[in-house]
Amino acid sequence: MLDALEAETGHKFELKTSDTIPKFEASFMAAEPDFAYMNPYHAVMARRGAGYIPLVRSKDSLSGILVVRSDSAIRELAELRGSTIAYPAPNAFGASLYMRALLGERFKIPTEATYVQTHVNAYRAVIRNDNPAAGGIRSTLEREPAEVRDKLRVLYETPATASHPVAAHPRVSAATRTAVRAALLKLAKTEAGNKMLDAVSLDGVVEADYAKDYAPLEALRLERFVVQPK
Numbered sequence: 001m002l003d004a005l006e007a008e009t010g011h012k013f014e015l016k017t018s019d020t021i022p023k024f025e026a027s028f029m030a031a032e033p034d035f036a037y038m039n040p041y042h043a044v045m046a047r048r049g050a051g052y053i054p055l056v057r058s059k060d061s062l063s064g065i066l067v068v069r070s071d072s073a074i075r076e077l078a079e080l081r082g083s084t085i086a087y088p089a090p091n092a093f094g095a096s097l098y099m100r101a102l103l104g105e106r107f108k109i110p111t112e113a114t115y116v117q118t119h120v121n122a123y124r125a126v127i128r129n130d131n132p133a134a135g136g137i138r139s140t141l142e143r144e145p146a147e148v149r150d151k152l153r154v155l156y157e158t159p160a161t162a163s164h165p166v167a168a169h170p171r172v173s174a175a176t177r178t179a180v181r182a183a184l185l186k187l188a189k190t191e192a193g194n195k196m197l198d199a200v201s202l203d204g205v206v207e208a209d210y211a212k213d214y215a216p217l218e219a220l221r222l223e224r225f226v227v228q229p230k
Helices: 004-010 021-029 040-050 094-105 119-127 138-142 174-187 192-199 210-220
Strands: 034-036 053-058 064-069 084-087 112-115 134-137 154-155 163-167 204-208
Touching: 004 174, 021 034, 021 040, 021 119, 021 192, 034 204, 040 094, 040 163, 040 210, 053 174, 053 210, 064 094, 064 138, 084 094, 094 112, 094 134, 119 134, 119 138, 119 154, 138 154, 163 174, 174 192, 174 204
Parallel strands: 084 112, 084 134
Antiparallel strands: 034 163, 053 163, 053 204, 064 134, 064 154
16 A cells, blocks of 8 residues: 555655554654554544644444453343453553443443453453453454454444544645545545555545544543553
């Protein structure tokens, strides 16, 4: 995908990855990347912290899921009262932050959290019986092998929100931001481009708008559940 962006925009891109979500958060809060692909509440954090500007997002909405073993006797959220739930990281939006807020504030179900760094680890913690439930999102569960999916059952799904945006730091010129946005939208108009985008969870790309897509999350006051990166 980056090769396609380079060919379309004339700019050069270097891919940087973080092996954990907390390290990624620390990176964008320190304004290190010029462009970043982040979760919806990260978009709020990044806007407040460094002024990042969302460019595009998937047209599909995002919802968090809470999974249990497929053979678990647990059928209701209330049965998790007092349990320790596995989450990928404190501020993984659908998989952790939003889920913890809903369990505690909406459903009044006290639980404990353990953070296991990735969605992959969270799902496997349930399969191994380390934890009775784990937070995730539909897309990461669907990317798991069938032998993993078959061992898990979705117990609860959160209300939907706008999906992860690709955002740019404001030091990136308006002309460059416009060119990158246009190139990604152009990719979404071809079969080959859509395959590239789908491979990085950006299927069905549409233009993102902070005020419409992410500012409403500010009203949820999720900062009460945010763990600041160290």
